[in-house]
Amino acid sequence: MDRRDFLKWTGVVGASAISSEARAGGKIDPDGPEFYGVLVDTTRCIGCRSCEVACGTENSMRIPDVKNDGALEKFRETDEKQWTVVNKFDTSKGDVYVKRQCMHCWQPACASACLTNAMKKTEIGPVTWNGDKCMGCRFCMLSCPFEMPKYEYDSWNPKVQKCSMCYQRTSVGGTPACVESCPTDAIIFGHKRELMEIARVRIYNHPDDYVHKVYGEYEAGGTGWLYLSAVPFEELGFRTDLGTTPYPEFTKDFLYSVPLVLLGVPALLSGLNLMANGAEDEDESEVYGE
Amino acid sequence: MNSSATTTTKSSQQGLFAFLLSQLKPRGKLLTPFNIISVPVMIAGVIILYIRFTQGLGATTNLSQTNPWGIWIGFDVVTGVAFAGGAYIVTFAVYVMKMEKFHPIVRATVLNGFLAYMFYAGALVFDLGRPWHVINPIIGNSFGYNSVLFLVAWHFMLYMLAELIEFSPVVMEWLGLKRARRIANGLTLAAVIFGVSLSSLHQSGLGALFLMAKPKIHPLWYSEFLPVFFVVSSIFSGISMVIIESSISHRVFKMQLGPGSHEKLDDIIIGLARGAAMAMFVYYFFKALIFIHDGQWALMHDGWGMWYLLEVLGFVLVPMVMYAYGARHRSVGIIKFAAGMTLIGILLNRLNVSIIAFNWNSADTYVPHWMEIVVTLTVVFAEIWLFRWIVCRMPVMREPGKIGSPNREREMRSLN
Numbered sequence: 001m002d003r004r005d006f007l008k009w010t011g012v013v014g015a016s017a018i019s020s021e022a023r024a025g026g027k028i029d030p031d032g033p034e035f036y037g038v039l040v041d042t043t044r045c046i047g048c049r050s051c052e053v054a055c056g057t058e059n060s061m062r063i064p065d066v067k068n069d070g071a072l073e074k075f076r077e078t079d080e081k082q083w084t085v086v087n088k089f090d091t092s093k094g095d096v097y098v099k100r101q102c103m104h105c106w107q108p109a110c111a112s113a114c115l116t117n118a119m120k121k122t123e124i125g126p127v128t129w130n131g132d133k134c135m136g137c138r139f140c141m142l143s144c145p146f147e148m149p150k151y152e153y154d155s156w157n158p159k160v161q162k163c164s165m166c167y168q169r170t171s172v173g174g175t176p177a178c179v180e181s182c183p184t185d186a187i188i189f190g191h192k193r194e195l196m197e198i199a200r201v202r203i204y205n206h207p208d209d210y211v212h213k214v215y216g217e218y219e220a221g222g223t224g225w226l227y228l229s230a231v232p233f234e235e236l237g238f239r240t241d242l243g244t245t246p247y248p249e250f251t252k253d254f255l256y257s258v259p260l261v262l263l264g265v266p267a268l269l270s271g272l273n274l275m276a277n278g279a280e281d282e283d284e285s286e287v288y289g290e
Numbered sequence: 291m292n293s294s295a296t297t298t299t300k301s302s303q304q305g306l307f308a309f310l311l312s313q314l315k316p317r318g319k320l321l322t323p324f325n326i327i328s329v330p331v332m333i334a335g336v337i338i339l340y341i342r343f344t345q346g347l348g349a350t351t352n353l354s355q356t357n358p359w360g361i362w363i364g365f366d367v368v369t370g371v372a373f374a375g376g377a378y379i380v381t382f383a384v385y386v387m388k389m390e391k392f393h394p395i396v397r398a399t400v401l402n403g404f405l406a407y408m409f410y411a412g413a414l415v416f417d418l419g420r421p422w423h424v425i426n427p428i429i430g431n432s433f434g435y436n437s438v439l440f441l442v443a444w445h446f447m448l449y450m451l452a453e454l455i456e457f458s459p460v461v462m463e464w465l466g467l468k469r470a471r472r473i474a475n476g477l478t479l480a481a482v483i484f485g486v487s488l489s490s491l492h493q494s495g496l497g498a499l500f501l502m503a504k505p506k507i508h509p510l511w512y513s514e515f516l517p518v519f520f521v522v523s524s525i526f527s528g529i530s531m532v533i534i535e536s537s538i539s540h541r542v543f544k545m546q547l548g549p550g551s552h553e554k555l556d557d558i559i560i561g562l563a564r565g566a567a568m569a570m571f572v573y574y575f576f577k578a579l580i581f582i583h584d585g586q587w588a589l590m591h592d593g594w595g596m597w598y599l600l601e602v603l604g605f606v607l608v609p610m611v612m613y614a615y616g617a618r619h620r621s622v623g624i625i626k627f628a629a630g631m632t633l634i635g636i637l638l639n640r641l642n643v644s645i646i647a648f649n650w651n652s653a654d655t656y657v658p659h660w661m662e663i664v665v666t667l668t669v670v671f672a673e674i675w676l677f678r679w680i681v682c683r684m685p686v687m688r689e690p691g692k693i694g695s696p697n698r699e700r701e702m703r704s705l706n
C-alpha cells in the first residue's frame with residue numbers, strides 16, 4: 001500500500017517536471033514573429049546622451065541634466081532609476097562613447113531564472129518585467145551575465161528595473177524612444193537578421209574602421225542588442241569572456257535529471273527497503289517501536 | 291447509556307484542551323544563559339524586520355546591484371539547508387535500510403530537520419522584495435518551470451510536508467490520539483522515500499542555483515558539477531550536524547533519557563562517523579578529479595588558491611581522516627571534533643560559492659550589515675526555542691512511550 005501510494009505521488013510530481021523539460025531553456029518558436037533588436041554603431045555615437053533623456057521621459061524614470069551633470073567624466077552603470085547610460089572610454093583610437101542597457105538576450109538567463117515568469121522574453125524580442133508576478137527574489141540579477149536587472153533596495157515594494165526595449169511602443173509597431181532620439185543614427189532598430197546584414201556591410205565597406213566582430217552576435221548565446229566598434233571590445237568595458245552558450249543551457253542538465261530522479265530514486269529505495277526487510281512482511285505498527 | 295457516552299467524549303475533549311493549555315506554560319528555569327542572550331537578540335531581530343518591511347531591504351542590508359544575495363540566502367538558506375541534511379540520511383538508514391541502531395535519534399533528527407527547513411528556508415521570505423507574491427509560483431498562475439529556484443522552492447515545500455508526516459506520530463502520541471497515530475505510522479515509509487528523493491533534488495538544486503552565475507564565481511568554486519558537490523556534501527554535512535546536535539541534546543535533556551542511553555549514543559555516533567568518512571571520500575575523490583581535469587594547478591598561485599586549499603584540505607581532508615580514525619579506534623571525542631570541523635568546512639564552502647568567491651573579480655565587495663547578522667541569529671535562536679519547547683513536551687528524546695502508559699494517564703488525569 002505504501003509503495004503504490006508514493007508511486008502515485010511521484011507520478012504527479014514527475015509529470016509536472018517532465019512537461020517542464022519541453023519548456024526548459026526557452027526554446028525559440030520558429031514559426032513565431034522574428035525578434036527585434038537594436039544595432040549600436042559606437043563609431044557614430046557623439047556622446048550627446050539624447051537617448052538617456054528620451055528613455056527617462058518615455059519610461060517615467062530619472063531624466064539626467066545632460067548639460068550640467070558632467071556624468072561622462074566617470075564610468076557609470078545603469079541603476080534602478082535609469083535604464084540606459086552612455087559612458088566615455090579613452091581608447092587607442094581616441095574617445096569612444098558607448099550606450100549600455102539590457103542586451104535583450106536571445107535566450108535570457110534572467111527569464112529562465114525567474115520562478116514566476118515575471119521576467120519574460122516576449123514574442124517580438126524585448127525582455128520585459130511584470131510587477132504583478134515578481135516576488136523580488138533577485139535570482140534574475142544573480143543570473144544575468146551582463147548584470148542588467150537593477151533593484152529598488154530603498155522601497156518596501158521594490159521593482160526590478162531594466163530596459164524594456166520600449167515594449168509599449170515596439171509591441172504596436174513603434175521604435176524605442178532612444179532610437180528615435182538619436183541625432184546621428186548611431187542606434188538603429190530592426191530585426192536582428194537585417195541588423196546583422198547592415199553591420200556586416202559596414203565592416204565590409206570600411207574594413208579599417210571597424211574590428212571585424214559584432215558584439216552580441218554570439219555572446220551568451222546571442223543578444224538582441226548588437227555593437228560595432230573601431231577598437232577591441234575589451235577597451236569599451238565589454239566582457240568578452242562570457243562564452244557563446246545560451247545561459248539557460250547551464251541549468252538544462254540539472255532540470256532534465258529531475259524527473260529521472262523523482263521516478264528512479266523512489267524505485268531504488270523501495271527495492272533497497274525490500275532487501276532490508278528480507279523475507280519478513282512489513283509490519284505497520286512496528287515503525288515507532290511499539 | 292447514550293448520554294453517558296457523549297459526556298465521556300466531551301470530558302475527554304475538555305481534557306485535551308486543558309492539556310494543550312497547560313503545555314503552553316514554560317517549563318524549567320527562565321533565566322538560563324541561553325535565554326538571557328537569545329531574548330534580547332530576538333527582540334532586536336523583530337524590530338529590524340519591521341524596519342526592513344517598511345523601508346526596504348536597503349535600510350537593513352548591505353546588498354547592492356552587483357551583490358543581490360547576502361547572508362540571508364547564503365547562510366540561512368544555502369548553508370542552513372545543507373546542515374539540515376541529517377534528516378534525510380537518518381530516515382533513510384532507519385526506515386529504508388532498517389538500521390535499527392539509529393532508531394533512538396530518528397525523532398530528534400526529523401524534528402530538527404523539519405524546524406530547520408521551516409525557519410531557514412522560511413527566512414527566505416525576509417529576503418523577498420515582494421513576499422506577498424510568493425504564492426504566484428505555488429498556486430500556478432505563473433509557473434516558471436524552467437527556473438531552478440522554482441524547483442527548489444517546490445521541493446522545499448513538499449519535503450516539509452514529508453517531514454511533517456514523518457514526525458506526526460510523535461504529535462499524535464503527545465495528544466493521545468491512538469488511531470490517528472496508527473494512520474500516521476502507516477504513512478511513514480512512503481513519506482521517507484518521497485522525502486529522500488526530494489532532498490537529493492533540492493540539495494543539489496541549491497548548487498544548481500549558481501550555475502548561471504558562471505562569470506561571477508571564482509573558477510575554483512564554479513563547476514558544472516556544483517549540484518553533485520552540493521548533494522554529496524549535504525550527506526556528511528547532515529551527519530556531522532546530527533553528531534553535534536545529538537551530543538548537545540543528550541546533555542541538555544539528560545533527565546528524559548533512560549539508563550544505558552549514553553553507550554547507545556556512542557555506538558550511534560561511531561556508526562555515523564563511518565558514513566561521514568565514506569561520503570567525504572567520495573566528495574574528495576570527485577573534487578580531485580576535477581582539480582586535475584580542469585588543470586586548477588594554475589589557479590593556486592594567489593590568495594584565492596590558498597583559501598581554496600584551506601577549505602578542501604583543512605576542512606574536508608583533515609576531518610575525513612579524523613572521522614576514519616575515530617571510528618576505527620572508537621574515540622567519540624575525536625569524532626565530535628571532526629564533526630565540528632566538517633561543519634566549518636561546509637560553512638566555508640557554501641559561503642564561498644554564494645558570497646565570498648562570488649563577484650571575486652568585482653570592485654564591489656559585500657560584507658553583511660550587522661542587522662543582517664542579528665536577523666540571522668534571531669532565526670537560529672527561534673528555531674532552538676521551538677525545538678526545546680517541543681522536546682520538553684512531546685516524546686522526542688524519551689523512550690517512545692506507549693499511549694495509555696501509566697505515566698501519561700497520570701498526566702492527563704492530573705489535569706482534570
Ligand code: SF4
Binds near residue numbers: 105143
Ligand atoms: S542582458 Fe540580462 S536582463 Fe537583459 S535579457 Fe539578457 S539576461 Fe536578461
Ligand code: SF4
Binds near residue numbers: 140
Ligand atoms: S526578482 Fe522578480 S523578476 Fe527577478 S527572478 Fe525574482 S521573481 Fe523573477
